[in-house]
Amino acid sequence: MSTSPNATPEPSFSAASFLRPADAPDRPTLLRAYRLMRVASELAHLYEENKAVTSRYVHATARGHEAIQLAAAFHLRPTDYAAPYYRDDALLLGLGLTPYELMLQLMAKRDDPFSGGRTYYGHPSLRRPGFPTIPHQSSATGMQAIPATGMAHGIKYLESQGILKNEQSTTSNEQLEQPRLGGAANGIAQSSLFTDHSAKPVVLCSIGDGAMTEGEVSEALQMAVLHQLPIIYLVQDNDWGISATGREMRAMDAYEFAAGFKGLHRLRVDGADFGSSYTGLARAFDYVRRTRGPVLVHAKCPLLGHHTSGVRREWYRGDNLAAHTPLDPLPRLHQQLLNLGIAEAELQRFADDARALVLADYQRALAAPSPDPATFADHEFAPPAVTQETGERAPAGAEKVLMVDAALHAVDEILSEFPEALLYGQDVGGELGGVFREAALLAKKYGDARVFNTPIQEAYIVGSTAGMSAVGAKAIVEIQFADYIWPGLNQLVEELSKSCYLSNGQFPVQSLIRVPVGAYGGGGPYHSGSIESTLLTIRGIKVVYPSNAADMKGLLRSAFLDPNPVVLLEHKGLYWSKVPGTEDAKTLEPAAGYVIPLGKAAVAQAADPEQLRRGATCVVIAYGMGVHWAKTASRPFAGQVEILDLRTLNPLDFEAVEAAVRTHSKVLVLTEEPLLNSFAESLAGRIQRTCYWDLDAPVFTLGAANLPAIALNVDLERQMLPTPEKVAAALAELLKF
């Protein structure tokens, strides 16, 4: 085994851990690296020379990091998954993407293969034969660790069930790259590393030393060691954040930090030396492919470029740039190749070819078309799987079912039907099956690999589903109480919600997030909150809110089948129909396979046609518990009150809302949330605008008092929430108009 003098041996890597020795790069691999390093450096050079044009949109380059990035790319196979960091353009070149393709993204052009001009340079999303899969990831530093770990988690799960697809592909990106780079790779031979076809897929998560200090990274590492997941965390440590130095940001480097995660193998490499990087990563990939456990590779790199085109090095680097310059990986590799007997003239040819390629690609990219502005709204969502209500809602002989059990049965049927489905969250596994017993006995029935408890990590619970989805696992996850979704909200916003849109439709995230919500008599603060208005400000997710058992069953299944992220709000006060006035939440149980399309409201209570003819009716627009408050409240107004149950809040069935408002001309929008700046207020404003000429009264709204929490004492709780009595008072006033 040959090692670079710059590589520090990793103590936890014993020789016995490896069945075969790691490879050092052979001569063709060194030449290939040199050629691509030249291309990467020419790219950065060209961006600087033409910064008036190329900095129209912000970008960062790999300058200084090329050796470690190319080494990583050379070990990735088409069956692998990668989460590159935002300055990983050399890694993308190493995978076989062309400068032209990268520049299409730089200039936000229509044919940018990653996002169609929607997101920044160096933010790839790629599903292409012969390449590793690269799901969308956000620009939020460190947040990629959770979705990437979710990918490894999904792979491990699918492997455990024997249903992982494409495990045995034999085509390497290296084989496919040569024609793509127009013969520049002439004479480059196959690396022996690509001949082991029985190897399993690996996830590469690339990250910076600054990003490693984000809290969510710890959640990812915890899960990676707990479940021994097949992932490499590649930390490119240049000792800078933007302008903050390592000394200001951390008390230990990422390698030292990782020592606290038992079972995380660690490796230091000299990230500026291609040989050290290549050899180290060979060992890391080999370890993960064989053991299916995680590795952290700490690669020290110089930072030679700017932080980004927008934050220029001359503003903050001072003498530091001079200290980093001698570590430049390009002259280093150049010298190593000379030492190997490669002629200067040959190396110069590589440099000339790289320059010519980059210049030609730049001209082509400049001339490439821009996106059609008319396409700006494409790919908010992937098309839904369910567009019609199908199956039997009330089959002959059906028994009544509680809402909590309707959800349980729906999940049970999904798990039995879809081997790629799995369920996890806090306390949903094992004996308990959820703090509401909403997943009771599922772990027993389907095993701990499919139904399991997570640590108390809401960010992981939510964000991992993006990774699961990318590898073809279908996660149903639970947040224990709506009040605790906030640590998971970052992942929902940054990673899940934007993925479909920013990847130009390539990576919708299939994710079903169950969230028990609402007050039900003394649950107190932190266990009674409503969150829909916050969720509804997030575009790119769907929000479903059933009010009864039959809807729960039909909507839950549709939400699972939907290729987009869906948050399912489940009111705890309706789970058991124990709260007075919620008896109707218990319904006949629909048959297995029953589905209700998301975005379709339903009339929960019709008005009497005779009252309607006399103009004596109104409509209550409600959802969740509001439907039941409205039913109780409307008793004194026999036949005068229609109740429209929205069932899905996004997409909203505004057609049904408008139709109901036009029919009755008087409307109350009812919510359990504090009213101020709520979804209900927004909906009322929309109705006012579109139905103005049909209204016989101002649009009424009723919600909770504008307070930060639900108080524990039941009398205080009743005082702040809507009640049937308060709804009845509003109806009486409305009907008087």
Ligand SMILES: Cc1ncc(C[n+]2csc(CCOP(=O)(O)OP(=O)(O)O)c2C)c(N)n1
């Ligand atoms: C969550 C988040 N906070 C802040 C930023 C702004 N930001 C962009 S890059 C960066 C520094 C990242 O440092 P590091 O991870 O060390 O990567 P490097 O730039 O050194 O390669 C920051 C703070 C961001 N993108 N995301």
